[in-house]
Amino acid sequence: MSEKLFQKPKGTADLLPSIQPVWQKITAVAQEIFEHRYNFGRIDTPLFENYDIFARTSGDSSDVVSKEMYDFYDKGKRHMALRPEGTAGVVRAYVENKLYGPEYEKPVNLYYLESMFRYERPQAGRMREFHQLGAESFGSDSPFLDAQVIQMAIDFFKAFKLNNLLVKINSLGNDASRAAFRQALVDYLSQYEEQLSRDSKIRLKTNPLRILDSKDANDQKLLVGAPKILDYLDQDSKNRFKQVTDALDAFGVNYEIDEKLVRGLDYYNNTIFEIETQDPKLKSAATICGGGRYSGMVEEFGGPDTPAIGFGIGLERLITLIGEVKERDQVDVYIVQTDSSVSAFANLLAKHLREVFHFSVLLDYTNRSMKSQFRSADRTQARYSIVIGDQEVQSKELTLKKMTDGSQRKVLLDNLRIEDFS
RNA sequence: GCGGUAUUGGUGAAGUUGGUUAACACACCGGUUUGUGGUACCGGCACGCGUGGGUUCGAGUCCCACAUACCGCCCCA
Known part of the structure; x- marks a missing residue:
């Protein structure tokens, strides 16, 4: 052996032949469910993009942007970043390739299976390089699409015979509703500002909605009397959310409305959802799928005002749940x-x-x-x-x-x- | 970014109050059987204890730094 032993970068993994059958199965199931049954077309976007693409869409105050992004300046002094999530790149591609054009059937359905990068402290179910299977649908505001997209994610998990999955759903309402609620929440929490946890004090200024899912016990106590987001939805948003849950009921989806559910990235509105597992193998990384509606992003990238919805599934987390490894091909x-x-x-x-x-x-x-x-x-x-x-x-x-x-x-x-x- | 635990051969690991041949098992290789397998028996297999320093007559065993993994926080998929 030589003197120096190299180690792989922190939070990365070698995908050895023994694990490949699992990945091949994931690819095959995604193709069957997403591509075939739901008509989503596969898209692969660059591993790195302009830094601003992620910074602007995810929100400057989000942790993903403020401390977890792998960014660098290339030899041409361009500020680039390894993609920390899938949506922004897909939206950029949607606009740049003019998929909003009339010759493309709406909604435009895309899915991806790519690695993502986040500079974090690794843990079970959390890597610095990790893989997401994600889907995005552009051009329809229909609440039925929300339900279908959630059903698609469920179908995917069902193909792996996963039990103990819980779908959590909430609505942030449209921009006006969200803004009204935000103001009410700030007004309420400001009276207790001194008692809030250190993190939440900061969030009160930058992103007050995030205080809702604070793990701090005292924060949660203060939130007991806080305004509820669903009460602040305007009639449109309320109706819309009802239509989504009605459709889910009709589909027989087992879900739970969680008014405290908010998401880490700032671009969501109306329906948001997560799928969690109870499996003890994942503990603090129980969320294996997260997503929701967003609007305004296509416009922000220079495209027409376009409603959109999408989600991402963490594949490393999925793999620790399925864990089954097929033998290699038989030798003749x-x-x-x-x-x-x-x-x-x-x-x-x-x-x-x-x-x-x-x-x-x-x-x-x-x-x-x-x-x-x-x-x-x-x-x-x-x-x-x-x-x-x-x-x-x-x-x-x-x-x-x-x-x-x-x-x-x-x-x-x-x-x-x-x-x-x- | 913060706190905790860990790191011994290809693998699982044992290593006593620091003491000088690094136990045992699996796997692997060879032999019993010089051209025929899965069993059995015999033999071989770590010049080394994550990396780098330090303390000591002497360190896998103590101290420091770093790296990585795992757990918790933060956050998220």
Whole structure:
């Protein structure tokens, strides 16, 4: 070994072959549910964007922007940032590629499966590089779309047979409602300003809604008599929220209205939701899906005023819940070599079996004993083994050994047919 | 950004009040069986205890710094 041992950057992970089947399944399920059943098209956006794209949309006061962003200046002195979340980049792409044009069917449905970056202290279910599966739908204000999008997320989780999921939902109302509530909340909490936790004192100025989901026990006590957001929704917002919950009821979705639910990013309005798991494996990282409606963002990026809704699913968290790892593909033939002098022949045979029969073929490259080679054949659950030695090289006659029962048959190489391996 | 715990071979780990061959098991490799497997038996397998300093006659065992992992806070997916 060399002297210096490198370690992967803090909060990152190597996705080794043993975990890949899980990721492949996630990709496949996303394709089936999102793409096929709900007609969302896949989009991949750049890993990094202009810093302002994230800073402006997420809100300067959000922690994601103020302390968790991986930002840097490139050689052209441009202020860039690794994407901390998926929505902003997708909105930018929606506008830049003019997907709002009349030739695109509305709503425009997009989904992504990408890694995100947040400079945080790692913990179970929280990495610095992590993966999100997200969906965004542009161009419809229909409350039924809200319900369908939530149902889509549920369908996705159902494909993994996840139990104990709780859907929490709330409405922030439209801009006017949200502003009215915000004012009422500030008025109320200002009387107790001195008693608020340190963080909440700051939030009172920057983002008072966030105080609602403060974990501080005393904050929560002060909030008991606080104004309720649902009381401040105007008639439109109220009706809208009712239509969403009615649709969810009709779908049979098990949900809970949580008036204290607010989200970490500032761009949401009207419907917001989270899906939580009760699984003890995730404790403080119980939220595996979060999303909601937002408007104004498309406009902010220079597109037409467009309503939108989306959500993100944390895949690392999902994986700790499903945890099932499938075995690798079965090996069809293991070629055992008596010694290295027959390797040329054995390798040619391997090439032939792969090419002609499309077999999965394995053979040794480390000059191990025959016993070891047979052990490998067992371990990889090879269906057949073929021993290659001087005799076989001379006679071109192969002995096919069926590993399950040990029976052997001799077949001339030139007469080999796929049926011989059934 | 704050607090706590941990870090010994490919893996799980044992390592006594600091004492000089780093236990045991799994896996792996070889042999018993010089061309035939999954069992059994025998043998091999850490010049090293996260990294760097320090204390000491002597440190995996004590002290400091750093790195990483995990837990909690903050926050979030």
